[in-house]
Amino acid sequence: MTQTESSSLHEKMMKRGGLRAELRAANALSIKQWRVEFSYPLSVLYFIVMPFLWFLPMLLAGTAVAGSPTSSVFGTYTGTTDWVTYIAIGSAFSGLAMSLFWGTGMAFRREQNVGTLETLMTTPIRRDTIVWGTMLHNVQHGGLGVILQLIFSVLFFGATLNLWGVFPALGIVVLAVIGMQGIVFALTCIVLLAKQGWMIIEVVSEVFLIIAPISYPIVVLPPILQYVSLASPLTWSVDAFRSFLMYGFLAPGIIQAVAALLIIDILFIVVGSLLFKYTERYVRAQGALSQF
Amino acid sequence: MQTRESLRSADEEREELENGYLTDFQPRMMDWNASRIFAVKNIRIAIRYPTNVLIWGLLPILWLAPYLLMMTAVAGPGTSEYFSEVSGFSDFLQFAVIGWFIFKYIDASIWSIGNNFRWEQFSGTLEPLFVTPVPRISILLGAAFSDTVQTTISAFILLFTAMALFGVSYTLVAVGPIIVIMLLMIIAFYGFGFMLAGMILVFKDPSVLTELINNAVFTVSPITYPLQVLPAPARFAAYLIPSTIAIVVIRDLAIIGTYDLFLFLQSIALMCGILIFFWAVGIGVFNYGEKWTKERGSMGGF
Amino acid sequence: MNKIAVEIQDLSKTFISVKKKAVIIPVEKTRVDALKSITLDIPKGQIYGLLGPNGAGKTTLIKCLATLVLPTSGTARVHGYDVLKESTYARASMGVCQGNERSIYWKLTARENIIFFAKLYRMPQNEAKERADELLGQMGLLEKADIKTEELSHGMRMKIVFARALIHDPPVLLLDEPTQGLDPTFATDLRQYIRNSLKSKTILLTTHYMHEADLLCDKIALINEGEIKSFGSPQELKEDVRDYDSIHIKTKGDPDLGLIREIDGVMSANSTTRNGYSELVVTAKDGYDLAHHVLNLIHQDQSARVEHFEIKEPSLDDVFLKLTGRRIED
Numbered sequence: 055m056t057q058t059e060s061s062s063l064h065e066k067m068m069k070r071g072g073l074r075a076e077l078r079a080a081n082a083l084s085i086k087q088w089r090v091e092f093s094y095p096l097s098v099l100y101f102i103v104m105p106f107l108w109f110l111p112m113l114l115a116g117t118a119v120a121g122s123p124t125s126s127v128f129g130t131y132t133g134t135t136d137w138v139t140y141i142a143i144g145s146a147f148s149g150l151a152m153s154l155f156w157g158t159g160m161a162f163r164r165e166q167n168v169g170t171l172e173t174l175m176t177t178p179i180r181r182d183t184i185v186w187g188t189m190l191h192n193v194q195h196g197g198l199g200v201i202l203q204l205i206f207s208v209l210f211f212g213a214t215l216n217l218w219g220v221f222p223a224l225g226i227v228v229l230a231v232i233g234m235q236g237i238v239f240a241l242t243c244i245v246l247l248a249k250q251g252w253m254i255i256e257v258v259s260e261v262f263l264i265i266a267p268i269s270y271p272i273v274v275l276p277p278i279l280q281y282v283s284l285a286s287p288l289t290w291s292v293d294a295f296r297s298f299l300m301y302g303f304l305a306p307g308i309i310q311a312v313a314a315l316l317i318i319d320i321l322f323i324v325v326g327s328l329l330f331k332y333t334e335r336y337v338r339a340q341g342a343l344s345q346f
Numbered sequence: 347m348q349t350r351e352s353l354r355s356a357d358e359e360r361e362e363l364e365n366g367y368l369t370d371f372q373p374r375m376m377d378w379n380a381s382r383i384f385a386v387k388n389i390r391i392a393i394r395y396p397t398n399v400l401i402w403g404l405l406p407i408l409w410l411a412p413y414l415l416m417m418t419a420v421a422g423p424g425t426s427e428y429f430s431e432v433s434g435f436s437d438f439l440q441f442a443v444i445g446w447f448i449f450k451y452i453d454a455s456i457w458s459i460g461n462n463f464r465w466e467q468f469s470g471t472l473e474p475l476f477v478t479p480v481p482r483i484s485i486l487l488g489a490a491f492s493d494t495v496q497t498t499i500s501a502f503i504l505l506f507t508a509m510a511l512f513g514v515s516y517t518l519v520a521v522g523p524i525i526v527i528m529l530l531m532i533i534a535f536y537g538f539g540f541m542l543a544g545m546i547l548v549f550k551d552p553s554v555l556t557e558l559i560n561n562a563v564f565t566v567s568p569i570t571y572p573l574q575v576l577p578a579p580a581r582f583a584a585y586l587i588p589s590t591i592a593i594v595v596i597r598d599l600a601i602i603g604t605y606d607l608f609l610f611l612q613s614i615a616l617m618c619g620i621l622i623f624f625w626a627v628g629i630g631v632f633n634y635g636e637k638w639t640k641e642r643g644s645m646g647g648f
Numbered sequence: 649m650n651k652i653a654v655e656i657q658d659l660s661k662t663f664i665s666v667k668k669k670a671v672i673i674p675v676e677k678t679r680v681d682a683l684k685s686i687t688l689d690i691p692k693g694q695i696y697g698l699l700g701p702n703g704a705g706k707t708t709l710i711k712c713l714a715t716l717v718l719p720t721s722g723t724a725r726v727h728g729y730d731v732l733k734e735s736t737y738a739r740a741s742m743g744v745c746q747g748n749e750r751s752i753y754w755k756l757t758a759r760e761n762i763i764f765f766a767k768l769y770r771m772p773q774n775e776a777k778e779r780a781d782e783l784l785g786q787m788g789l790l791e792k793a794d795i796k797t798e799e800l801s802h803g804m805r806m807k808i809v810f811a812r813a814l815i816h817d818p819p820v821l822l823l824d825e826p827t828q829g830l831d832p833t834f835a836t837d838l839r840q841y842i843r844n845s846l847k848s849k850t851i852l853l854t855t856h857y858m859h860e861a862d863l864l865c866d867k868i869a870l871i872n873e874g875e876i877k878s879f880g881s882p883q884e885l886k887e888d889v890r891d892y893d894s895i896h897i898k899t900k901g902d903p904d905l906g907l908i909r910e911i912d913g914v915m916s917a918n919s920t921t922r923n924g925y926s927e928l929v930v931t932a933k934d935g936y937d938l939a940h941h942v943l944n945l946i947h948q949d950q951s952a953r954v955e956h957f958e959i960k961e962p963s964l965d966d967v968f969l970k971l972t973g974r975r976i977e978d
Contacts, residue, residue: 111570
């Protein structure tokens with residue numbers, strides 16, 4: 055290799071930069087994560103049966119009290135008597151949320167455990183790109199889970215979907231991901247700062263899931279939790295996502311949900327990003343990147 | 347330099363050692379002393395992290411509460427005609443909370459006992475343990491026992507917290523029979539845990555395997571809903587899990603306070619059968635798993 | 649154009665570790681000054697070595713430059729870019745190789761690893777592929793390129809780790825213990841590669857192998873307890889301690905140190921016991937002149953028998969010992 059060639063390689067890289075470079079890096083991180091996951095054969099199996107395993111106990115518990123796939127009590131709470139479809143869509147969506155909270159929230163810990171975190175940090179990508187890249191992977195991973203679970207629910211459990219709602223529902227997924235990414239940045243901070251961070255992640259993500267209308271409307275929650283629930287991006291995302299898939303384009307209350315989601319998204323992503331920025335600096339000042 | 351005296355004394359020492367230890371040493375199927383020592387070690391470590399027991403008592407509420415909230419949304423608060431008809435109980439909150447108590451033991455047998463060697467491997471102490479002349483199943487048994495102690499504390503924290511949160515209560519009339527059934531269940535779960543530990547040695551990817559088994563067991567167990575809502579084959583599978591009979595009997599004893607004596611004795615007999623079955627299968631699978639890893643030399647990297 | 653590739657100005661790093669009771673209440677604070685006002689300039693195309701024992705601050709310095717650790721005070725520039733204010737450019741201008749085989753993904757193949765990291769260095773797929781082939785070729789790993797890293801030997805993994813640092817052909821390389829734990833053949837390969845193929849690069853290398861520093865480095869900074877104790881070419885450093893020779897004598901039994909110290913011309917005499925032998929080190933202005941005196945004395949002393957004897961010229965280790973009172977490989 056001659057000297058001129060070699061210096062041009064470096065110069066070329068220096069010129070590239072910008073959003074495109076970050077996107078490329080995020081995509082590379084996502085592909086890498088798929089490769090790593092597929093080297094564990096059991097995780098592939100898990101991925102296929104997971105939708106069943108999450109949804110089945112819910113369905114059984116519902117059946118134990120309702121005795122049929124419709125419930126008039128449920129209708130008075132939610133406007134639909136079809137509780138099976140309601141919780142099928144809700145729990146499918148919660149798969150995406152879990153994938154983002156756990157998969158992305160723990161990304162730094164995972165890279166640290168395998169020993170590659172510092173290497174990633176010495177590359178010229180932005181540090182939050184590591185989080186975004188992992189998010190990209192988990193949106194693909196979790197998204198595939200949502201699709202699988204919805205298909206299973208329709209084929210085997212009698213859920214009914216309105217296909218006109220699929221495209222607007224995808225739009226909601228985009229908005230949902232932005233808000234949840236705010237939460238994920240905060241979770242990443244916890245992972246960076248606390249040794250037993252996974253425990254806090256478990257509690258935080260479970261709380262977000264409990265106060266969200268995933269398999270029940272929030273009116274069955276205690277009143278205080280109902281107010282807290284309204285501040286969570288997950289609450290509005292699940293509702294809007296489900297409304298589109300159940301009622302199509304002209305879902306009721308959808309404008310309010312989208313507006314609320316937009317406001318909450320901005321708030322969450324700004325606060326989350328700032329938290330991450332300062333925590334990451336703090337951890338480097340502590341010199342604790344390799345041993346946190 | 348070693349002198350003649352020092353050589354002789356070394357010889358004597360070895361002789362003494364042989365007399366005292368090596369000549370007596372017989373390979374044993376089960377080394378109870380080792381189990382005890384190992385259990386004490388684990389409990390000693392656990393005492394240093396007291397919050398763990400508390401957290402593991404409270405976390406399951408976060409997993410299980412959504413079921414009750416959903417049931418409330420579908421059927422209205424507390425009860426439903428259909429539920430009483432299928433389960434024989436009126437209050438599904440009262441029905442479920444006692445189920446969660448038992449669920450803690452199911453969870454522990456799968457996560458803790460099955461994964462014990464995995465944790466040892468993380469802390470780097472697995473290989474030193476495996477070169478000691480102690481049957482590995484004894485180490486596992488010790489680990490299982492210490493897990494039972496911790497699980498029991500967590501399970502009671504879970505029970506009392508959930509009772510307070512959902513406003514349910516139970517009768518203590520039949521506490522004796524409850525303890526008998528619980529003990530049989532816990533011991534049967536040891537066998538179940540040995541089986542999982544063997545499988546984890548072979549499959550190496552414990553989190554996914556454990557998660558799969560845990561979910562499957564949870565789904566077919568009558569924890570939040572009665573067995574009657576399961577399709578027939580699943581109901582049959584449920585009876586293969588050591589906890590199923592226990593949940594059914596304990597629930598009756600704790601809510602109603604009485605149980606038909608003949609049915610009770612029949613349950614005890616069934617539990618004993620399951621216990622023997624799981625110990626046999628568990629030890630068999632574990633020994634096979636151990637042999638399997640040794641043949642492939644994948645002990646260090648598993 | 650600036651001739652200095654790496655400028656380190658008054659760089660300090662203090663770690664404060666707080667021992668906590670009941671999760672939050674701090675009970676004890678300990679301060680560790682890992683780096684104390686380090687100043688060092690590395691001209692373009694030179695190989696500089698940081699030599700010192702474990703815990704001397706070598707790795708902290710490398711991490712500060714690599715933007716992994718924020719310095720407490722001071723500045724550093726890599727290829728003209730400030731590592732604090734222009735950290736992205738600084739990172740883009742350097743290749744960092746931490747001598748840790750875990751710093752690549754074991755579940756990916758060698759090629760997949762290189763391509764993955766190449767994309768983080770902004771290369772499109774096709775360019776990344778070409779670069780991977782080129783680098784793996786140089787490392788002699790093309791045949792193993794599609795085997796999962798976990799199935800390769802330690803040495804091969806370290807070559808991938810090394811190749812990874814070269815992906816973007818950086819003008820500056822930070823090598824932290826690159827040959828640590830490598831078997832001698834691989835280590836020699838790697839040293840040869842550094843000497844022959846990376847002539848145009850500016851390299852900062854940490855090591856605690858003295859012969860490696862001796863062989864590779866244009867200049868060496870001896871570092872201990874966060875400070876540069878001495879600086880110069882390997883030759884210059886050794887000249888510094890050439891004012892005495894050291895006589896190394898291995899004996900069975902313990903020689904009488906008191907008698908040896910009394911010999912005229914002896915500067916110091918110390919002995920350590922290793923594997924049942926005493927290892928005696930005597931320093932003197934002229935070791936060749938004095939050696940027979942010392943040997944005679946031990947010979948007369950019935951309690952010790954000489955097994956081995958040599959007169960050593962100073963090594964970098966001796967330089968270090970003289971400066972700090974401790975050995976590098978301690």
